Amino acid sequence: MVPISYYLILSAILFGLGVLAFVFKRNIITIFMSIELMLNAVNLAFVAFSRMLGQLDGQVFVFFVIVVAAAEAAVGLAIIIQIARNRQTLNVERVNTLKL
Amino acid sequence: MEFVAQHPVLVVSVIKIAVLLLLTLTALAYLTWFERKVIAHIQSRWGPYFVGPHGLLQPLADGVKFLFKEDVIPPASDKFIYLLAPFLALSLALTTLALIPIGPTTIHILGYPTQLVIANSDIGLLFLFAITSIGVYGVALAGWSSNSKYSLLGGLRSSAQMISYEVALTVSVVGVLLLSGTFNLSQLVESQQGRYWHWIPRWHIIPQIVGFFCYFVAAIAETNRVPFDLPEAETELVAGFHTEYSSFKFAMFFMAEYANMITVSCLATILFLGGWLSPLSASWQWTHYIPGAVFVIGGVALLQDTVRKLRGLHRVVLSVVCVAIVAIGYGCLQAWVIPVIEGPFWFLFKVFLILFFYVWARGTLPRFRYDQLMNFGWKLLLPVAIANLVVTAFIVMVLNR
Amino acid sequence: MSVELILFFACAILAVAGGVMLIFLREPIHSALSLILVMISLAVLYLLLGAEFIAAIQIIVYAGAIMVLFVFVIMLLNAGEEERTNFSRIAKFAGVPLGIFLTLELAWVIHGAIGKMLAAPSGAVSTRELSLLLFQTYVFPFEATSILILIAILGAVVLAKRDF
Numbered sequence: 105m106v107p108i109s110y111y112l113i114l115s116a117i118l119f120g121l122g123v124l125a126f127v128f129k130r131n132i133i134t135i136f137m138s139i140e141l142m143l144n145a146v147n148l149a150f151v152a153f154s155r156m157l158g159q160l161d162g163q164v165f166v167f168f169v170i171v172v173a174a175a176e177a178a179v180g181l182a183i184i185i186q187i188a189r190n191r192q193t194l195n196v197e198r199v200n201t202l203k204l
Numbered sequence: 205m206e207f208v209a210q211h212p213v214l215v216v217s218v219i220k221i222a223v224l225l226l227l228t229l230t231a232l233a234y235l236t237w238f239e240r241k242v243i244a245h246i247q248s249r250w251g252p253y254f255v256g257p258h259g260l261l262q263p264l265a266d267g268v269k270f271l272f273k274e275d276v277i278p279p280a281s282d283k284f285i286y287l288l289a290p291f292l293a294l295s296l297a298l299t300t301l302a303l304i305p306i307g308p309t310t311i312h313i314l315g316y317p318t319q320l321v322i323a324n325s326d327i328g329l330l331f332l333f334a335i336t337s338i339g340v341y342g343v344a345l346a347g348w349s350s351n352s353k354y355s356l357l358g359g360l361r362s363s364a365q366m367i368s369y370e371v372a373l374t375v376s377v378v379g380v381l382l383l384s385g386t387f388n389l390s391q392l393v394e395s396q397q398g399r400y401w402h403w404i405p406r407w408h409i410i411p412q413i414v415g416f417f418c419y420f421v422a423a424i425a426e427t428n429r430v431p432f433d434l435p436e437a438e439t440e441l442v443a444g445f446h447t448e449y450s451s452f453k454f455a456m457f458f459m460a461e462y463a464n465m466i467t468v469s470c471l472a473t474i475l476f477l478g479g480w481l482s483p484l485s486a487s488w489q490w491t492h493y494i495p496g497a498v499f500v501i502g503g504v505a506l507l508q509d510t511v512r513k514l515r516g517l518h519r520v521v522l523s524v525v526c527v528a529i530v531a532i533g534y535g536c537l538q539a540w541v542i543p544v545i546e547g548p549f550w551f552l553f554k555v556f557l558i559l560f561f562y563v564w565a566r567g568t569l570p571r572f573r574y575d576q577l578m579n580f581g582w583k584l585l586l587p588v589a590i591a592n593l594v595v596t597a598f599i600v601m602v603l604n605r
Numbered sequence: 606m607s608v609e610l611i612l613f614f615a616c617a618i619l620a621v622a623g624g625v626m627l628i629f630l631r632e633p634i635h636s637a638l639s640l641i642l643v644m645i646s647l648a649v650l651y652l653l654l655g656a657e658f659i660a661a662i663q664i665i666v667y668a669g670a671i672m673v674l675f676v677f678v679i680m681l682l683n684a685g686e687e688e689r690t691n692f693s694r695i696a697k698f699a700g701v702p703l704g705i706f707l708t709l710e711l712a713w714v715i716h717g718a719i720g721k722m723l724a725a726p727s728g729a730v731s732t733r734e735l736s737l738l739l740f741q742t743y744v745f746p747f748e749a750t751s752i753l754i755l756i757a758i759l760g761a762v763v764l765a766k767r768d769f
Contacts, residue, residue, distance in 0.1 A: 105607070105609060106609055106610055106613045106653065108719060109715055109716055109719045110613060110617070111613075111650065111654070112715040112719065113711075113712045113715055113716065114617045114620065114621070114650075116708055116711035116712045116715060117621055117624070117708055117712070118620060118621070118624050118643065119707075119708070119711065120704050120705065120707050120708030120711070121621070121624030121625065121627070121628065121704075121708075122624070123700075123704050123707060124628055124700060124701065124704040125624070125627050125628045127699075127700035127703075127704065128628050128697075128700060129628070129636075129687065130687050131633055131684065131687045133633050133637075133675065133678060133679055133682075133684060134627070134633055134636045134687070136675075137627065137636055137637060137640050137675060138627065140640060140667075140671065141624060141627060141640060141643060144643060144644060144647055144667070147647070147659075147663070148647055148650060148651075151650075151651055151654050151656050151659055152654060154654075154656070155654045155655060155656070156719075160734055160735050160738050161738065161742075163656050163658070163659050163735055164735070164738055164739055164742075164743050166656075166659050167659070167662070167739065168743075168746060168750055170662060170663070170666050170667060171750045171753070171754065172750065172753065173666075173667070173671060174666055174670065174671055174754070174757075175750075175753050175754050175756075175757035176757070177671045177674055177675070178674070178757045178758065178760075178761040179757050179760045179761055179764070181674055181675070181678045181761075182760065182761040182764035182765045183764055184678060184682075185678060185681070185682065185764075185765060186764055186765075188682045194682065194684050195687070282632075282634075285634070285635075285638070325657075326657065326731070326732070327657050327658060327661055327732055330658070330661035330662070330665070331661055333661075333665055333669075334648075334661050334664035334665045334668075334669065335664075337664065337665050337668070337669025337670065337673075338645075338664065338668055338669055340669070340673050341641070341673070341676070344673070344676055344677070344680065345634075345638075345676075347680070348634060348676075348679075348680050356680060359680060360677065360680050360681060363673055363676065363677045363680070364677065366673075367670065367673055367674070367677070370669075370670075387732065
């Protein structure tokens with residue numbers, strides 16, 4: 105048996121990596137991906153807690169998180185495509201003015 | 205032997221995997237031969253004819269050719285992903301076969317009872333979809349890493365196409381799931397036992413004919429076959445995502461495509477065509493002799509044809525093959541073999557029929573244009589699949605009340 | 606060491622390696638691949654935790670649909686290597702310590718609160734129970750997410766249209 109705290113620590117590490125990637129990355133797409141990494145880390149914590157408490161509610165939350173992530177990916181990637189079209193760049197540094 | 209006694213499941217699984225892999229790879233090779241022959245006859249040609257009797261050694265010759273060709277890696281490509289893509293495509297395509305149950309009986313390997321399936325999971329269908337949904341990466345990454353504009357376009361097209369049709373594919377299957385109430389592939393087949401009015405088999409294709417249509421069309425698109433083979437359209441994209449691939453890596457993509465075809469056909473058989481259930485009533489005793497009789501009659505007919513038409517070495521070789529087929533058929537007529545062979549026989553027969561439909565479609569239909577493909581997928585196939593789902597759900601609810 | 610523990614550590618190492626590679630690889634498509642690696646190893650961990658259904662939809666939806674969209678957009682926009690800008694250095698000196706601090710803090714709090722508690726013995730739960738919970742207790746949030754998806758689809762279509 106694997107102690108539940110191992111899963112939670114792994115989840116914390118992944119969340120930290122997601123935060124680091126969010127701060128480090130300059131490309132909008134990879135920044136978006138680091139958000140997905142954080143969401144995944146949270147999902148792992150949800151499933152681990154659900155197992156620890158012997159209740160399924162945590163898994164239902166994971167289900168909702170995945171649905172929201174899918175919706176977010178659809179809208180977010182559409183926005184990214186628009187930005188790339190209008191500014192010819194994916195670097196967030198260069199997307200720093202409200203006007204084109 | 206001690207190891208076997210300690211880990212019976214592991215050893216038996218490895219044996220089953222080895223047998224399945226051997227059979228599948230042979231079947232893949234001969235599927236190409238079958239396809240070329242059928243297409244040739246549709247187009248009034250002979251097809252492969254010179255290597256071996258009836259071109260039966262052609263797959264072997266092709267394999268040798270693929271092995272000995274020069275292995276070109278484009279210098280501007282992304283090496284790691286370029287090498288990863290074909291492995292990904294082939295291994296995922298072969299993995300899905302582990303979930304397919306081909307018969308109801310329990311057999312004994314090394315004295316341990318085991319089922320005719322490698323992994324009998326409670327949510328087997330979901331795992332199958334999970335593995336096939338990752339299969340897109342093989343094609344998409346191959347297109348990207350080759351660093352060629354044709355490949356990139358092929359990869360782009362295929363990822364768009366596979367995502368679009370995966371939705372329709374999944375939705376079309378949900379109707380069947382509502383009727384049988386399980387994700388387990390073996391139980392899905394078991395739920396189709398019985399007859400309407402004592403003679404029409406109670407397969408899901410009858411209430412779910414619309415679902416079957418949607419599934420089959422979406423499945424052809426998922427496997428990138430004609431008429432949905434835009435990712436590799438020779439006339440516009442040279443060869444699409446595998447333009448830059450040569451030698452054995454090309455063969456791996458080729459095998460992955462055929463393995464995907466087999467998986468999709470197996471799934472169609474399990475979901476809609478009653479899997480290993482016999483289409484004939486079980487109360488008729490003579491139906492149990494069909495598998496053996498088919499082999500014996502087929503072998504004898506082929507033998508007669510061989511003796512009449514072929515000369516020289518081909519005549520001898522094919523005669524030996526015919527005798528072997530007749531022997532297999534005779535073996536299938538033995539009382540203790542019948543219950544083991546019957547399920548797999550009907551299962552493989554149905555899979556073979558669907559594969560024939562695949563090839564028939566390739567020999568008949570022209571390729572879609574890209575906008576037609578997208579319009580068809582999103583504006584026709586998906587709404588029809590959803591309508592089918594809604595109607596099925598309504599009827600199931602009313603009947604259960 | 607039991608088989609479960611070995612499997613856990615293998616997947617954990619793969620997941621962390623994927624997360625680290627996401628940060629250090631410069632080509633967006635490599636980052637996407639490492640994220641897929643993380644997701645697949647997480648799916649195996651879900652199987653270890655007895656959450657079969659979540660493991661399957663993790664792969665179908667996350668690895669099979671969302672990440673394919675990412676890869677598709679990267680290919681569509683032909684996103685090349687990331688350029689380095691001045692801001693990156695500030696991120697290095699402020700972000701790395703803060704990120705490591707956050708991780709350590711979380712790990713410490715978790716370890717303090719839960720310790721080495723083992724999982725509840727109730728092993729694999731059936732998909733049926735999960736669906737009952739989803740369609741009875743949580744039916745309102747479920748319907749709300751379907752509206753959310755509808756809005757997202759509309760938003761994506763409006764945004765992706767060339768001129769508006």
